[in-house]
Amino acid sequence: MVSWHQNSDEVKGYKVTVEKLQRDQSYVVQTEALTSNRELKVDGIAKDSQYRISVRAFDLDGLGQSSETVMYPSFLRASCGNPTECQAIEPSKPDTANEGDQSYKIDAHVVRQTHTRLRVMWFLPQGDLDKVGRFQILLTSRTGRKLVDSKLRKNQRSINLHPVSQDNAYTVLVRALDRQGNVLTEKLIGVERETKKGGSSKAELLLCAGEIRDKKARIAWALKNIESSTLKAIRLKVQRDAPGGAQVLKRILSTVKQTIVLAKLPPKRLYFITVEAIGKSDKPVLSSVLTLKTPAPGDIGEPISGAPVLTKVMFFKKEAQLRLLNLSIHNGEAFVKWDDEGEPIPEEIKKDVKVLVNYRKIHPDNSEGPLRQGYCAFR
Known part of the structure; x- marks a missing residue:
């Protein structure tokens, strides 16, 4: 050390x-x-x-x-x-007099959107958000020359930095300041120069989440290697509990919009978030998903990146209640019609629900044959 x-x-x-x-x-x-x-x-x-x-x-x-x-x-x-x-x-006890408030933590991401533009996104996953006054963004070349020094309002969580060069390396310093201008926390990120071997021209949509509290959360996304002018819109979908679960939000956003606050979220619930980049043909050309869980009141939650943690078949905590509507027999085949009662099955996942049918054959002497079972789709 x-x-x-x-x-x-x-x-x-x-x-x-x-x-x-x-x-x-x-x-x-x-x-x-x-x-x-x-x-x-x-x-x-x-x-x-x-x-x-x-x-x-x-x-x-x-x-x-x-x-x-x-x-x-x-x-x-x-x-x-x-x-x-x-x-x-020599190594000794660290000098922490000017390291900011240790109760705060900042999470920052820097994306090279194009050869000439950087996208910076940040969150405060830890700390009292009400005490934040402004954010400060510093872009510096590796030689130490200041290129950008910008102070932003307290509710801003992203910024584009341009022009930059793919042949140069940079450092980005993200600071959270209180109302008096004192540093609450900061994070320094190095941005390496692009190389012909390491650089990728694949178009991507990068999605991240932060500041997850018991009633709200922030999400941000960035487009990489694709110009927003080639897109028609951004589509945001939020589903509860699992993909295919009850849809709590669906919005069509401008391609300029790249951050949003999800509010009025009940605590201790799972949410599956999908962000899609819609092309001029009205079809999604890029998409990204993540799952987040709102914490108990007063606690702080964490995003769950990557694939969803639940699947459609895990949606129910107990068996659904079905009601037999009618039974008809034709040419030796029985046709059974049913519907759900009690807690309804969401329409979005009925096609994936399996129904167990039990039946017995009744003989002319009113004796019962062996119990038989069969699975079929809900409809």
Whole structure:
């Protein structure tokens, strides 16, 4: 663990460089990382090798001078840049004086929508949302040059950043501020440059959820490698308990709309969410799904990513009650008609419900034959 002190309050983040000594007495970079904290866990350190560690702070004007450089494992200070600005020290108790309110947590996602545009989405899964005043977004090049510094209203959870270059790497710092401008929590994300081998041109619709409370939740989505101008609309569907369950919301949204708040949700219930990108032909060209569960009152919920956790056959907690309507026999075949009573079966899943039919043959002497069973579709 590497930790350091900082005397300035204007710092936006730190660049930590760990170099390993080679046989020819030269140093090769082993780890280079960006962080907004004042400590960094460095993996892959061998006890029998020599390392050189330095820390550089960066603010809105770019990267500052290098810290004192420390040697590991000897911890001999080899050189000094400007120790009054940023001083590297031996591993010790972390300095947390300016790390924000530990009761808050931010969850942020950065998507390269196109070669020239980034999409940033964020949530506050932990903390009192009423105390948030604004959000701050900082886009910085890897050389430390500030490109974007934007403060946004408290109910905003996404922003487009452009123009950017696919050949450059960036860092995105997302901050939650209170009404006085103090940092409640923050998250620093590195955005690597695109390579011809690693870059994918496949169109995608990315869906995520957060801030799940007992009565509401936020969801956000981002289109990747597809222009919104080629689409007609976004379709949002919310079903209760399972796919095919009771539909509680269905909305057609503008392609510009990419976040929404689901309100008045009962606690301790499952919701299956589908977002579809509708093409000019009125057919979905992209879709994404997730399941979330609202927590008990006062608690915080978590999204369940990927496939739904329930299936249609698990919808019922008990057997449905059926009522026999009529029975007719024709050419040796019996036709039975029934309907459900009590708790109704949702129309959307009746086609998937199996009905068990029990029957016996009555002989002329009124004796009963063996019990027979058969499964058939509800209709």
